[in-house]
Amino acid sequence: MQNAQTYRAAIVGCSRIGAFIDNEVVGRPDVVLPYSHAAGYEACGRTDLVAGADLRPEVLVAFGERYGVGPEHRYTDYREMIETERPDIVSIATQPEQHAEVAIFAAEHGARALYCEKPLCASLEEADRLVAAVARHGVAFNMGTNRRWHPGYDAMKAAIAGGDLGALQTLLIYSGGGLFNTTSHYFDLVQWLNGDAAPVWVQGFLTDGDACLDGDEIVSDPTGEGVVGFANGVTAHVLRTAMPSEHQAVCQRGVLTAMNNGSELSLRRMEGEGRTRRMAVAPAPPFAPASPTLRLIEDLVQALDGGAPTRGGAGVARDNLHLILGMIESQRRGGARVDLPLAASPLRLRRRNLRPGRPRYAPAP
Numbered sequence: 001m002q003n004a005q006t007y008r009a010a011i012v013g014c015s016r017i018g019a020f021i022d023n024e025v026v027g028r029p030d031v032v033l034p035y036s037h038a039a040g041y042e043a044c045g046r047t048d049l050v051a052g053a054d055l056r057p058e059v060l061v062a063f064g065e066r067y068g069v070g071p072e073h074r075y076t077d078y079r080e081m082i083e084t085e086r087p088d089i090v091s092i093a094t095q096p097e098q099h100a101e102v103a104i105f106a107a108e109h110g111a112r113a114l115y116c117e118k119p120l121c122a123s124l125e126e127a128d129r130l131v132a133a134v135a136r137h138g139v140a141f142n143m144g145t146n147r148r149w150h151p152g153y154d155a156m157k158a159a160i161a162g163g164d165l166g167a168l169q170t171l172l173i174y175s176g177g178g179l180f181n182t183t184s185h186y187f188d189l190v191q192w193l194n195g196d197a198a199p200v201w202v203q204g205f206l207t208d209g210d211a212c213l214d215g216d217e218i219v220s221d222p223t224g225e226g227v228v229g230f231a232n233g234v235t236a237h238v239l240r241t242a243m244p245s246e247h248q249a250v251c252q253r254g255v256l257t258a259m260n261n262g263s264e265l266s267l268r269r270m271e272g273e274g275r276t277r278r279m280a281v282a283p284a285p286p287f288a289p290a291s292p293t294l295r296l297i298e299d300l301v302q303a304l305d306g307g308a309p310t311r312g313g314a315g316v317a318r319d320n321l322h323l324i325l326g327m328i329e330s331q332r333r334g335g336a337r338v339d340l341p342l343a344a345s346p347l348r349l350r351r352r353n354l355r356p357g358r359p360r361y362a363p364a365p
Contacts, residue, residue, distance in 0.1 A: 009041045010051040010087035012078040012102050014063035018093030030261035032291045037091040038067050040293040046301045051085040053078035082109050092116040100126035107133040113140040113300045118184040120317040122349035127321050131314040140303035142312040145188035146292035152262035155285035166252025176240035178221030179324045187323045190236040197232040202326035203337040216346040224327050
Protein backbone atom coordinates (compact mmCIF):
# COMPACT_ATOMS: atom_id res chain seq x y z
CA MET A 1 0.00 0.00 0.00
CA GLN A 2 1.55 3.26 -1.12
CA ASN A 3 1.63 6.24 1.24
CA ALA A 4 0.09 4.12 4.00
CA GLN A 5 0.09 5.71 7.43
CA THR A 6 2.54 4.48 10.02
CA TYR A 7 1.03 4.14 13.49
CA ARG A 8 2.92 5.02 16.68
CA ALA A 9 3.00 2.23 19.28
CA ALA A 10 3.98 2.28 22.95
CA ILE A 11 4.22 -0.53 25.50
CA VAL A 12 3.27 -0.59 29.19
CA GLY A 13 5.20 -3.46 30.78
CA CYS A 14 8.50 -3.96 28.95
CA SER A 15 9.79 -7.29 30.20
CA ARG A 16 8.88 -10.85 29.18
CA ILE A 17 5.81 -10.87 26.90
CA GLY A 18 6.21 -7.16 26.33
CA ALA A 19 9.68 -7.40 24.82
CA PHE A 20 11.89 -10.42 25.48
CA ILE A 21 9.99 -13.73 25.34
CA ASP A 22 11.35 -14.21 21.79
CA ASN A 23 14.68 -15.17 23.38
CA GLU A 24 13.01 -18.15 25.09
CA VAL A 25 11.36 -19.64 22.00
CA VAL A 26 14.06 -19.37 19.34
CA GLY A 27 14.25 -22.68 17.52
CA ARG A 28 10.91 -24.04 18.72
CA PRO A 29 9.26 -25.73 15.72
CA ASP A 30 5.76 -24.64 16.80
CA VAL A 31 6.60 -20.93 17.09
CA VAL A 32 6.99 -18.38 14.31
CA LEU A 33 8.68 -15.16 15.40
CA PRO A 34 8.06 -12.36 16.26
CA TYR A 35 6.42 -13.33 19.54
CA SER A 36 6.60 -10.38 21.96
CA HIS A 37 4.66 -7.14 21.54
CA ALA A 38 7.82 -5.10 20.89
CA ALA A 39 9.22 -7.55 18.33
CA GLY A 40 5.84 -7.56 16.60
CA TYR A 41 5.83 -3.78 16.23
CA GLU A 42 9.42 -3.91 15.01
CA ALA A 43 8.49 -6.47 12.34
CA CYS A 44 5.33 -4.70 11.18
CA GLY A 45 5.96 -2.24 8.37
CA ARG A 46 3.02 -0.11 9.47
CA THR A 47 4.00 0.49 13.11
CA ASP A 48 6.76 2.45 14.79
CA LEU A 49 7.63 1.52 18.39
CA VAL A 50 8.22 4.93 19.97
CA ALA A 51 8.12 4.49 23.77
CA GLY A 52 7.88 2.14 26.73
CA ALA A 53 6.86 2.34 30.38
CA ASP A 54 7.92 0.10 33.24
CA LEU A 55 8.53 0.62 36.95
CA ARG A 56 11.95 -1.06 36.73
CA PRO A 57 14.72 1.19 35.38
CA GLU A 58 16.91 -1.79 34.48
CA VAL A 59 14.11 -3.26 32.36
CA LEU A 60 13.66 0.05 30.57
CA VAL A 61 17.37 0.21 29.77
CA ALA A 62 17.38 -3.31 28.30
CA PHE A 63 14.17 -2.59 26.38
CA GLY A 64 15.46 0.69 25.01
CA GLU A 65 18.80 -0.71 23.93
CA ARG A 66 17.21 -3.72 22.22
CA TYR A 67 14.51 -1.78 20.34
CA GLY A 68 16.20 1.56 19.75
CA VAL A 69 13.99 3.54 22.14
CA GLY A 70 16.04 6.41 23.55
CA PRO A 71 16.14 7.40 27.23
CA GLU A 72 13.83 10.36 26.61
CA HIS A 73 11.11 7.93 25.50
CA ARG A 74 11.37 5.59 28.49
CA TYR A 75 8.98 6.18 31.39
CA THR A 76 8.32 4.83 34.86
CA ASP A 77 4.83 6.38 34.79
CA TYR A 78 2.65 5.03 31.99
CA ARG A 79 0.25 7.97 32.33
CA GLU A 80 3.06 10.41 31.59
CA MET A 81 4.10 8.29 28.61
CA ILE A 82 0.61 8.24 27.09
CA GLU A 83 0.02 11.95 27.66
CA THR A 84 3.46 12.92 26.33
CA GLU A 85 3.90 10.51 23.41
CA ARG A 86 0.25 10.35 22.25
CA PRO A 87 0.62 6.85 20.75
CA ASP A 88 -1.95 5.46 18.33
CA ILE A 89 -1.57 1.93 19.75
CA VAL A 90 -0.93 1.07 23.40
CA SER A 91 0.21 -2.42 24.40
CA ILE A 92 -0.65 -3.53 27.93
CA ALA A 93 1.75 -6.26 29.05
CA THR A 94 1.54 -5.81 32.83
CA GLN A 95 0.11 -8.26 35.35
CA PRO A 96 -3.66 -8.73 34.80
CA GLU A 97 -4.51 -6.89 38.00
CA GLN A 98 -3.45 -3.66 36.28
CA HIS A 99 -4.94 -4.20 32.81
CA ALA A 100 -8.21 -2.33 33.33
CA GLU A 101 -6.53 0.65 34.96
CA VAL A 102 -4.11 1.09 32.07
CA ALA A 103 -6.60 0.30 29.30
CA ILE A 104 -9.22 2.76 30.54
CA PHE A 105 -6.65 5.53 30.97
CA ALA A 106 -5.28 4.90 27.47
CA ALA A 107 -8.76 4.88 25.91
CA GLU A 108 -9.64 8.13 27.66
CA HIS A 109 -6.39 9.84 26.65
CA GLY A 110 -6.26 9.39 22.90
CA ALA A 111 -5.17 5.82 22.20
CA ARG A 112 -6.94 4.55 19.10
CA ALA A 113 -6.09 0.86 19.54
CA LEU A 114 -5.21 -1.44 22.44
CA TYR A 115 -3.28 -4.72 22.44
CA CYS A 116 -3.98 -6.12 25.91
CA GLU A 117 -2.46 -9.27 27.33
CA LYS A 118 -4.68 -12.02 28.67
CA PRO A 119 -6.68 -12.40 30.82
CA LEU A 120 -8.70 -9.24 30.19
CA CYS A 121 -8.50 -8.01 33.77
CA ALA A 122 -9.02 -9.04 37.41
CA SER A 123 -12.80 -8.79 37.91
CA LEU A 124 -16.07 -8.51 36.04
CA GLU A 125 -16.64 -5.03 37.41
CA GLU A 126 -13.35 -3.97 35.83
CA ALA A 127 -14.25 -5.78 32.61
CA ASP A 128 -17.53 -3.91 32.32
CA ARG A 129 -15.79 -0.56 32.80
CA LEU A 130 -13.07 -1.47 30.29
CA VAL A 131 -15.55 -2.61 27.62
CA ALA A 132 -17.62 0.55 28.14
CA ALA A 133 -14.55 2.81 27.81
CA VAL A 134 -13.40 1.08 24.61
CA ALA A 135 -16.89 1.39 23.09
CA ARG A 136 -17.36 4.99 24.20
CA HIS A 137 -14.11 6.14 22.60
CA GLY A 138 -14.24 3.91 19.51
CA VAL A 139 -10.99 2.12 20.36
CA ALA A 140 -9.93 -0.97 18.37
CA PHE A 141 -9.15 -3.82 20.76
CA ASN A 142 -7.41 -7.20 20.62
CA MET A 143 -6.42 -9.45 23.51
CA GLY A 144 -3.16 -11.39 23.34
CA THR A 145 -4.74 -14.84 23.01
CA ASN A 146 -2.68 -15.36 19.91
CA ARG A 147 -4.14 -18.64 18.68
CA ARG A 148 -7.00 -16.56 17.27
CA TRP A 149 -4.47 -15.31 14.68
CA HIS A 150 -2.65 -18.63 14.14
CA PRO A 151 -2.83 -19.88 10.51
CA GLY A 152 -3.23 -23.50 11.63
CA TYR A 153 -6.31 -22.71 13.65
CA ASP A 154 -7.56 -20.50 10.80
CA ALA A 155 -7.41 -23.58 8.56
CA MET A 156 -9.23 -25.59 11.20
CA LYS A 157 -11.95 -22.95 11.51
CA ALA A 158 -12.35 -22.70 7.73
CA ALA A 159 -12.79 -26.48 7.47
CA ILE A 160 -15.50 -26.37 10.14
CA ALA A 161 -17.27 -23.45 8.47
CA GLY A 162 -17.05 -25.08 5.02
CA GLY A 163 -19.82 -27.51 5.92
CA ASP A 164 -18.37 -30.71 4.42
CA LEU A 165 -17.89 -32.14 7.91
CA GLY A 166 -21.40 -31.28 9.02
CA ALA A 167 -22.31 -29.11 11.96
CA LEU A 168 -19.83 -28.56 14.77
CA GLN A 169 -20.94 -30.43 17.89
CA THR A 170 -18.13 -30.63 20.41
CA LEU A 171 -14.80 -28.93 21.13
CA LEU A 172 -12.15 -30.46 23.35
CA ILE A 173 -9.26 -28.79 25.16
CA TYR A 174 -6.68 -31.40 26.20
CA SER A 175 -4.08 -29.07 27.69
CA GLY A 176 -3.75 -28.07 31.31
CA GLY A 177 -2.46 -24.92 32.95
CA GLY A 178 -3.67 -22.06 35.10
CA LEU A 179 -7.08 -20.70 34.16
CA PHE A 180 -5.90 -17.10 33.94
CA ASN A 181 -2.47 -17.53 32.41
CA THR A 182 -2.90 -20.55 30.13
CA THR A 183 -6.49 -21.76 29.81
CA SER A 184 -7.54 -18.24 28.84
CA HIS A 185 -5.72 -18.95 25.55
CA TYR A 186 -7.67 -22.15 25.02
CA PHE A 187 -11.02 -20.65 26.01
CA ASP A 188 -10.47 -17.97 23.38
CA LEU A 189 -9.57 -20.62 20.81
CA VAL A 190 -12.81 -22.56 21.29
CA GLN A 191 -14.72 -19.27 21.22
CA TRP A 192 -13.06 -18.46 17.88
CA LEU A 193 -13.59 -21.93 16.37
CA ASN A 194 -17.25 -21.70 17.42
CA GLY A 195 -17.83 -18.36 15.73
CA ASP A 196 -17.73 -16.46 19.04
CA ALA A 197 -21.14 -17.81 20.01
CA ALA A 198 -22.06 -16.60 23.49
CA PRO A 199 -21.21 -18.99 26.35
CA VAL A 200 -24.38 -19.59 28.36
CA TRP A 201 -23.28 -21.96 31.12
CA VAL A 202 -20.20 -23.54 32.64
CA GLN A 203 -19.67 -26.37 35.08
CA GLY A 204 -16.30 -27.24 36.55
CA PHE A 205 -14.05 -28.07 39.44
CA LEU A 206 -10.61 -26.90 40.48
CA THR A 207 -7.74 -29.34 40.91
CA ASP A 208 -6.88 -28.06 44.39
CA GLY A 209 -10.41 -27.26 45.47
CA ASP A 210 -10.82 -23.89 47.15
CA ALA A 211 -7.09 -23.43 47.85
CA CYS A 212 -6.89 -20.49 45.42
CA LEU A 213 -9.61 -18.57 47.29
CA ASP A 214 -9.58 -16.30 50.30
CA GLY A 215 -13.20 -15.26 50.52
CA ASP A 216 -13.93 -13.46 47.25
CA GLU A 217 -10.24 -12.98 46.46
CA ILE A 218 -8.46 -15.30 44.02
CA VAL A 219 -4.95 -15.43 45.45
CA SER A 220 -3.33 -17.88 43.00
CA ASP A 221 -3.95 -19.09 39.45
CA PRO A 222 -5.91 -22.37 39.72
CA THR A 223 -6.06 -25.30 37.34
CA GLY A 224 -9.29 -27.10 36.64
CA GLU A 225 -11.54 -29.10 34.36
CA GLY A 226 -15.09 -28.64 33.19
CA VAL A 227 -17.68 -28.20 30.47
CA VAL A 228 -18.91 -25.06 28.69
CA GLY A 229 -22.23 -24.72 26.90
CA PHE A 230 -22.69 -22.20 24.08
CA ALA A 231 -25.85 -20.53 22.82
CA ASN A 232 -25.66 -22.44 19.51
CA GLY A 233 -25.74 -25.84 21.27
CA VAL A 234 -22.01 -26.61 20.94
CA THR A 235 -20.27 -27.84 24.08
CA ALA A 236 -16.58 -27.51 24.97
CA HIS A 237 -14.85 -29.93 27.33
CA VAL A 238 -11.86 -28.62 29.29
CA LEU A 239 -9.51 -31.46 30.24
CA ARG A 240 -6.30 -31.25 32.20
CA THR A 241 -3.91 -33.70 30.53
CA ALA A 242 -0.24 -33.90 29.61
CA MET A 243 -0.99 -33.01 25.98
CA PRO A 244 1.05 -29.96 24.89
CA SER A 245 -1.58 -27.56 23.52
CA GLU A 246 -3.77 -30.06 21.68
CA HIS A 247 -7.36 -29.31 20.64
CA GLN A 248 -10.10 -31.14 18.80
CA ALA A 249 -13.29 -30.22 16.95
CA VAL A 250 -15.88 -32.97 16.54
CA CYS A 251 -18.39 -32.40 13.74
CA GLN A 252 -21.25 -34.59 12.51
CA ARG A 253 -19.14 -36.19 9.78
CA GLY A 254 -15.54 -35.65 10.81
CA VAL A 255 -12.98 -34.78 13.46
CA LEU A 256 -10.25 -32.15 13.20
CA THR A 257 -7.32 -32.26 15.61
CA ALA A 258 -4.72 -29.53 16.12
CA MET A 259 -1.49 -30.80 17.64
CA ASN A 260 1.66 -29.20 19.00
CA ASN A 261 0.28 -25.71 19.42
CA GLY A 262 -1.49 -25.67 16.06
CA SER A 263 1.62 -26.48 14.03
CA GLU A 264 0.14 -29.82 12.84
CA LEU A 265 -3.41 -30.69 11.81
CA SER A 266 -5.08 -34.05 11.26
CA LEU A 267 -8.48 -34.87 9.78
CA ARG A 268 -10.63 -37.99 10.02
CA ARG A 269 -13.75 -38.07 7.90
CA MET A 270 -16.84 -40.26 8.28
CA GLU A 271 -17.27 -42.74 5.42
CA GLY A 272 -20.04 -45.19 4.62
CA GLU A 273 -23.57 -45.50 5.99
CA GLY A 274 -25.23 -47.42 8.79
CA ARG A 275 -23.16 -50.30 10.09
CA THR A 276 -20.45 -49.69 7.52
CA ARG A 277 -19.65 -46.24 8.82
CA ARG A 278 -16.05 -45.63 9.84
CA MET A 279 -13.71 -42.73 10.52
CA ALA A 280 -11.02 -42.65 7.83
CA VAL A 281 -7.89 -40.54 7.76
CA ALA A 282 -8.15 -37.77 5.15
CA PRO A 283 -5.80 -35.02 3.95
CA ALA A 284 -5.59 -32.25 6.53
CA PRO A 285 -6.30 -28.63 5.53
CA PRO A 286 -3.05 -26.97 4.37
CA PHE A 287 -1.75 -23.71 5.81
CA ALA A 288 1.36 -21.55 5.66
CA PRO A 289 3.06 -20.78 9.00
CA ALA A 290 3.08 -17.14 10.10
CA SER A 291 3.53 -15.15 13.30
CA PRO A 292 0.24 -14.78 15.23
CA THR A 293 1.66 -11.73 17.04
CA LEU A 294 2.39 -9.97 13.77
CA ARG A 295 -1.03 -10.90 12.38
CA LEU A 296 -2.73 -9.55 15.53
CA ILE A 297 -0.93 -6.22 15.11
CA GLU A 298 -1.78 -6.14 11.41
CA ASP A 299 -5.42 -6.69 12.39
CA LEU A 300 -5.26 -3.58 14.60
CA VAL A 301 -3.64 -1.65 11.75
CA GLN A 302 -6.44 -2.68 9.40
CA ALA A 303 -9.00 -1.48 11.94
CA LEU A 304 -7.20 1.85 12.26
CA ASP A 305 -7.03 2.20 8.48
CA GLY A 306 -10.72 1.83 7.80
CA GLY A 307 -12.68 1.32 10.98
CA ALA A 308 -13.32 -2.37 10.39
CA PRO A 309 -13.92 -4.46 13.51
CA THR A 310 -10.97 -6.42 14.83
CA ARG A 311 -10.91 -10.20 14.88
CA GLY A 312 -11.10 -10.14 18.67
CA GLY A 313 -12.76 -7.30 20.53
CA ALA A 314 -13.32 -6.32 24.15
CA GLY A 315 -16.71 -8.03 24.33
CA VAL A 316 -15.27 -11.40 23.32
CA ALA A 317 -12.45 -10.88 25.85
CA ARG A 318 -15.04 -10.23 28.57
CA ASP A 319 -16.81 -13.51 27.67
CA ASN A 320 -13.43 -15.20 28.16
CA LEU A 321 -13.21 -13.79 31.69
CA HIS A 322 -16.76 -15.00 32.38
CA LEU A 323 -15.59 -18.53 31.53
CA ILE A 324 -12.62 -18.30 33.91
CA LEU A 325 -14.62 -16.88 36.80
CA GLY A 326 -17.55 -19.18 36.00
CA MET A 327 -15.30 -22.22 36.51
CA ILE A 328 -14.22 -20.84 39.88
CA GLU A 329 -17.80 -19.98 40.85
CA SER A 330 -18.89 -23.53 39.96
CA GLN A 331 -16.23 -24.84 42.35
CA ARG A 332 -17.57 -22.53 45.07
CA ARG A 333 -21.07 -23.95 44.49
CA GLY A 334 -19.96 -27.54 44.86
CA GLY A 335 -19.61 -28.21 41.14
CA ALA A 336 -23.02 -26.86 40.19
CA ARG A 337 -23.75 -25.62 36.69
CA VAL A 338 -23.42 -21.83 36.56
CA ASP A 339 -25.41 -19.71 34.14
CA LEU A 340 -23.56 -17.09 32.12
CA PRO A 341 -23.07 -14.20 32.02
CA LEU A 342 -22.39 -14.01 35.72
CA ALA A 343 -24.37 -11.33 37.50
CA ALA A 344 -22.31 -8.96 39.67
CA SER A 345 -19.71 -11.57 40.67
CA PRO A 346 -17.60 -10.44 43.65
CA LEU A 347 -14.66 -12.62 42.59
CA ARG A 348 -11.43 -10.68 42.05
CA LEU A 349 -7.90 -11.79 41.15
CA ARG A 350 -5.49 -10.47 43.75
CA ARG A 351 -2.57 -12.84 43.86
CA ARG A 352 -0.17 -13.01 46.76
CA ASN A 353 2.34 -15.40 45.24
CA LEU A 354 4.00 -12.97 42.84
CA ARG A 355 7.77 -13.23 42.83
CA PRO A 356 9.20 -11.22 45.78
CA GLY A 357 10.18 -7.74 44.71
CA ARG A 358 8.21 -7.82 41.47
CA PRO A 359 6.91 -4.28 41.00
CA ARG A 360 3.19 -3.76 40.57
CA TYR A 361 1.34 -0.71 39.37
CA ALA A 362 -0.62 0.92 42.15
CA PRO A 363 -4.39 1.22 41.70
CA ALA A 364 -5.53 4.41 40.00
CA PRO A 365 -6.47 7.15 42.45
